[in-house]
Amino acid sequence: MKKTKFIEDREQLEKLAPVMKAPIRRHVFVCTGKSCSQVGAADVKKEFERILQEKGIRQGKESKGRNPMGEIVLTECGSVGFCSIGVAVLVYPDGIWYGQVTADDVREIIEKHLENGEIVERLALINIPQ
Amino acid sequence: MKKTKFIEDREQLEKLAPVMKAPIRRHVFVCTGKSCSQVGAADVKKEFERILQEKGIRQGKESKGRNPMGEIVLTECGSVGFCSIGVAVLVYPDGIWYGQVTADDVREIIEKHLENGEIVERLALINIPQ
Numbered sequence: 183m184k185k186t187k188f189i190e191d192r193e194q195l196e197k198l199a200p201v202m203k204a205p206i207r208r209h210v211f212v213c214t215g216k217s218c219s220q221v222g223a224a225d226v227k228k229e230f231e232r233i234l235q236e237k238g239i240r241q242g243k244e245s246k247g248r249n250p251m252g253e254i255v256l257t258e259c260g261s262v263g264f265c266s267i268g269v270a271v272l273v274y275p276d277g278i279w280y281g282q283v284t285a286d287d288v289r290e291i292i293e294k295h296l297e298n299g300e301i302v303e304r305l306a307l308i309n310i311p312q
Numbered sequence: 313m314k315k316t317k318f319i320e321d322r323e324q325l326e327k328l329a330p331v332m333k334a335p336i337r338r339h340v341f342v343c344t345g346k347s348c349s350q351v352g353a354a355d356v357k358k359e360f361e362r363i364l365q366e367k368g369i370r371q372g373k374e375s376k377g378r379n380p381m382g383e384i385v386l387t388e389c390g391s392v393g394f395c396s397i398g399v400a401v402l403v404y405p406d407g408i409w410y411g412q413v414t415a416d417d418v419r420e421i422i423e424k425h426l427e428n429g430e431i432v433e434r435l436a437l438i439n440i441p442q
Binding site for chain 1: 385390
């Protein structure tokens, strides 16, 4: 395993991880565990990528078609226990877990929830109190 | 791809996903992307598993040594942009991103932050406002 030196200097850290300077508002996780993958997780993730990048709000490297100052972070994650009711999509820091999400639901989640803070009630199954 | 029928009945959903009934307080993500894996992500994740299960606070199936009514969910996730300053560990809904985490830091994150709500400042690099 690679041993690395602990860096304390904030400026140096920001150069290594520009995401530290982004005005992140929401973090979306799409479960790409085995069961969610069988019901379309890859398509759900691709649709998030497509629409978020089209809107220019996905945080990430410009060379990947993303926005270094984007407000939305999109990441895949492992199983969260929604294996029978996937695809699971989580939105934090709101603490909302969506189940049974298909690619057709993605635009609604982006435009209602990510952009306007309104939960898509028909898909929301868990709401973690803050 | 498997086509599934949309389930509306809450009781049926809870049977399929018992995590819906758990009193979740915090969700920890350990990045297991390529770069974080090179600096010990697997060890960090294992240490979270070990201590959380020893304390009986990790949500999950009893058959896996977890607690169906546990307050902490532990999940792995893909790259979040901390590739040069891993291992990345995220704690939600708090919105805290830790960097440069090693297995030696895990007990402190669990006992200070997950159990007592105090951020481990020396490792915290991003704080997403709620």
